[in-house]
Amino acid sequence: MRALLILCIAGLAAAQSDSWLTYHGDYSGRRHSELSAITPANVAQLKQVWRFQTGQNQAIKASPILKDGVLFLTTPDNIWAIDARTAKELWHYTYPPNNAFHIGHRGAAVYKDTVYLTTPDCHLIALNAKDGKVKWDVIIADSKKGYWSTNAPLIVGNHVLVGVSGDFDNVPGQLKSVDADTGKTQWIFYSTPPPGATEPKSGGATGGQMWTTGTYDPALNLVFVGTGNPTPVLNGKNRPGDNPWTCSIVALNPDTGKLVWGFQASPHDTHDWDANEIPVLVDANFNGQPRKMLMQASRNGFFFVLDRTNGKSLLTKPFAAVNWATGIDAQGRPIPDPAKEPSRDGVLVAPNEAGATNFRPPSFDPVSGLFIVNAQDGYGIYFYKPEDGSYGWAGADYNITGRSFIRAIDYRTGGIAWSHPIGDGAGTAGVLTTKTGITFTGDNSNNLLALRTIDGTTLWHDPVGRMQNAPIMYELDGKQYVLMGAGSSLYAFSLP
Amino acid sequence: MRYIVCIAAATLMAAALLTAQAPPAAPVKGKAKAKAAPAQSPASRPIPPTATPQTYPIAQVQTGSQRFVGQCGFCHGRDTTGGEGGPDLTRSEIVAADNRGDKLRPFLAAGRPDKGMPAFKLSNSDLTAIIAFIHDQKTKFEAVGGGRRDVEAADLASGNANEGKTYFTAQCARCHSATGDLAGIAGKFQGLALLQRLLYPTGRPAPARPKATITLASGQVVSGPLATDDEFSIAITDAAGVRQVFEKRDVKFSIDDPLSAHFDELAKYTDKDMHDVYAFLATLK
Numbered sequence: 001m002r003a004l005l006i007l008c009i010a011g012l013a014a015a016q017s018d019s020w021l022t023y024h025g026d027y028s029g030r031r032h033s034e035l036s037a038i039t040p041a042n043v044a045q046l047k048q049v050w051r052f053q054t055g056q057n058q059a060i061k062a063s064p065i066l067k068d069g070v071l072f073l074t075t076p077d078n079i080w081a082i083d084a085r086t087a088k089e090l091w092h093y094t095y096p097p098n099n100a101f102h103i104g105h106r107g108a109a110v111y112k113d114t115v116y117l118t119t120p121d122c123h124l125i126a127l128n129a130k131d132g133k134v135k136w137d138v139i140i141a142d143s144k145k146g147y148w149s150t151n152a153p154l155i156v157g158n159h160v161l162v163g164v165s166g167d168f169d170n171v172p173g174q175l176k177s178v179d180a181d182t183g184k185t186q187w188i189f190y191s192t193p194p195p196g197a198t199e200p201k202s203g204g205a206t207g208g209q210m211w212t213t214g215t216y217d218p219a220l221n222l223v224f225v226g227t228g229n230p231t232p233v234l235n236g237k238n239r240p241g242d243n244p245w246t247c248s249i250v251a252l253n254p255d256t257g258k259l260v261w262g263f264q265a266s267p268h269d270t271h272d273w274d275a276n277e278i279p280v281l282v283d284a285n286f287n288g289q290p291r292k293m294l295m296q297a298s299r300n301g302f303f304f305v306l307d308r309t310n311g312k313s314l315l316t317k318p319f320a321a322v323n324w325a326t327g328i329d330a331q332g333r334p335i336p337d338p339a340k341e342p343s344r345d346g347v348l349v350a351p352n353e354a355g356a357t358n359f360r361p362p363s364f365d366p367v368s369g370l371f372i373v374n375a376q377d378g379y380g381i382y383f384y385k386p387e388d389g390s391y392g393w394a395g396a397d398y399n400i401t402g403r404s405f406i407r408a409i410d411y412r413t414g415g416i417a418w419s420h421p422i423g424d425g426a427g428t429a430g431v432l433t434t435k436t437g438i439t440f441t442g443d444n445s446n447n448l449l450a451l452r453t454i455d456g457t458t459l460w461h462d463p464v465g466r467m468q469n470a471p472i473m474y475e476l477d478g479k480q481y482v483l484m485g486a487g488s489s490l491y492a493f494s495l496p
Numbered sequence: 497m498r499y500i501v502c503i504a505a506a507t508l509m510a511a512a513l514l515t516a517q518a519p520p521a522a523p524v525k526g527k528a529k530a531k532a533a534p535a536q537s538p539a540s541r542p543i544p545p546t547a548t549p550q551t552y553p554i555a556q557v558q559t560g561s562q563r564f565v566g567q568c569g570f571c572h573g574r575d576t577t578g579g580e581g582g583p584d585l586t587r588s589e590i591v592a593a594d595n596r597g598d599k600l601r602p603f604l605a606a607g608r609p610d611k612g613m614p615a616f617k618l619s620n621s622d623l624t625a626i627i628a629f630i631h632d633q634k635t636k637f638e639a640v641g642g643g644r645r646d647v648e649a650a651d652l653a654s655g656n657a658n659e660g661k662t663y664f665t666a667q668c669a670r671c672h673s674a675t676g677d678l679a680g681i682a683g684k685f686q687g688l689a690l691l692q693r694l695l696y697p698t699g700r701p702a703p704a705r706p707k708a709t710i711t712l713a714s715g716q717v718v719s720g721p722l723a724t725d726d727e728f729s730i731a732i733t734d735a736a737g738v739r740q741v742f743e744k745r746d747v748k749f750s751i752d753d754p755l756s757a758h759f760d761e762l763a764k765y766t767d768k769d770m771h772d773v774y775a776f777l778a779t780l781k
Contacts, residue, residue: 057616057617058614098566099565099566100566101566102567120566321763339767344651344654345653346647346652346691346767346771350762354581383651400692400696401695401696401762403759421727443726443727447728449727466609
């Protein structure tokens with residue numbers, strides 16, 4: 001394998017070994033562990049050391065947070081503090097019953113001695129990390145208007161950045177910054193015009209929700225967040241133009257919430273292809289030149305490499321079956337084919353609504369330069385007729401079928417280095433890579449997998465169940481742990 | 497990477513078999529493949545009528561509406577007519593057959609984990625309220641005739657049946673016959689269901705299962721309909737209807753999957769081809 005020059009700067013330092021402080025482990029979104037005890041040579045000896053059962057209907061879709069030996073795990077309305085060595089429950093907080101969508105929860109956030117939990121009905125709860133007592137409870141958005149939240153907040157300085165969801169209604173996309181100590185609102189960034197505002201550039205689109213956790217570059221002082229699809233969802237006729245900043249990556253100043261730049265992954269989306277996939281930050285050479293890059297494998301089937309100082313495109317290449325673009329424009333954006341907009345008689349589109357990938361996090365391995373993502377070659381049929389109106393979904397779409405793979409993308413070329421089949425349908429497991437050359441992920445048949453990062457060969461597997469998020473990794477008392485949620489259980493594996 | 501090699505061999509073998517003779521689409525006993533694509537939406541079929549008309553107190557329906565939105569609404573839509581990924585419940589055969597929860601209670605308690613639907617452990621009163629709301633919605637939609645996500649058969653009638661026949665003869669006749677296995681197909685499936693069936697057959701009646709041929713270390717060869725298949729093990733349903741599981745590292749195997757030709761075709765169809773073939777199949781009444 002060719003040697004790579006990966007520049008390490010303080011701002012993008014890897015996660016600390018004894019903690020997992022953000023959804024991604026660190027600010028970069030690379031989900032890459034520097035721990036070295038588990039290697040390709042001994043990974044087959046991994047054994048389950050504990051299991052934590054939530055007892056909930058909802059599968060675990062969260063990445064746990066680890067601080068001071070305590071894991072914080074969430075499902076909708078619930079957060080647990082768990083001893084990271086033994087899985088003993090330290091406390092459990094349950095939010096009162098509420099009637100917003102309970103579709104999943106992506107995790108908590110920590111700051112000093114406070115843990116933050118978003119709720120389905122768009123509250124942000126601050127809890128004492130020691131005992132789970134509520135410190136304060138603020139409303140982030142009006143759930144009666146159609147917002148809900150599954151968001152794992154991102155904390156930058158004293159800013160708690162909280163996103164919401166909502167594409168069943170024509171509501172603007174909003175990301176709110178809340179004071180970590182007091183719960184007071186610091187700013188709101190709207191990806192589409194706020195209620196009452198007129199801003200012709202958006203073309204009348206609403207939506208563009210920021211429901212996944214962003215990444216942060218301290219040196220540039222920029223937060224990077226993916227935005228969701230426009231509304232009405234499938235009816236693009238009533239919202240002409242590109243509909244910025246929906247289906248985009250936006251770079252925001254975390255102190256002011258002001259947009260510094262935006263890049264649209266899907267201009268004028270009509271297929272529900274949120275660009276909420278993790279914007280992964282990498283410092284390395286590109287075409288022989290050191291670059292501060294941002295990489296995203298997007299739901300629309302394209303892999304993007306951007307210069308994150310300015311949002312300019314460095315590379316755009318499909319990484320899965322794609323039939324909706326006629327080319328790439330001068331800005332590096334796919335050009336949507338008008339013939340693939342939803343129609344009365346239906347159009348056959350790749351990817352399908354589930355996407356070429358989705359919210360489950362990818363990983364970037366700085367050793368090999370491979371960006372590893374759960375990818376689907378999928379097909380769907382999309383319908384829209386004027387009778388469907390211009391509110392909410394405004395059309396219909398149906399999955400036909402798909403086949404999924406763990407794919408390794410060489411960021412320098414966008415080429416696929418390897419593609420490991422994981423079964424039919426959309427994959428649901430995220431990815432973590434290690435410095436020692438292991439890729440942890442899952443297949444569609446309930447197997448937690450350890451693959452060799454360089455070529456995708458299987459090294460180990462364990463049938464844990466259906467996985468809905470990505471592994472995390474940490475070391476305590478010299479013992480290295482791999483954690484993965486499956487169904488309603490969280491599993492920890494370690495070497496004997 | 498024997499796995500890849502075996503799949504490649506299987507694909508070649510499948511192509512050879514398909515060229516020679518298409519297996520008839522015989523229904524296969526046993527559980528449908530767990531990881532298959534979601535069942536086709538029956539949106540363009542008539543709404544199955546409620547077997548036992550039933551009414552519920554308004555207050556219970558209102559409570560059910562709230563609980564439904566929170567627990568079910570994202571996938572099935574706030575009004576039960578379908579959301580992201582979940583089917584329209586007003587067209588559900590289980591809902592149609594249900595009488596005051598006799599079918600839905602056990603269904604909700606078990607969930608369909610293979611399709612992403614969790615088992616619901618709700619209080620009895622919440623469960624009753626949700627069932628009341630679903631039936632109330634179904635009664636309303638039966639009265640108005642059609643859900644939000646409806647695709648009418650007339651919407652799909654843009655193709656040219658003659659050109660569809662030409663395409664069919666060139667691409668589909670390797671495995672199918674308009675006077676053989678597909679005779680009368682338009683009587684069994686209409687509208688969206690027919691379109692979905694032609695693109696990738698799933699649902700009922702189940703399409704033919706892939707056939708697996710497995711050579712054991714002893715040299716013994718076993719074959720039968722594929723029951724499960726992942727990276728590490730393969731299972732067939734034997735003649736007695738019993739599932740036999742093998743570790744892939746212990747055997748050699750090949751899989752003849754007639755549906756792989758459907759998958760490959762998805763990358764080739766233009767929308768016109770798709771609509772033309774649909775128009776042709778719609779003539780096979």
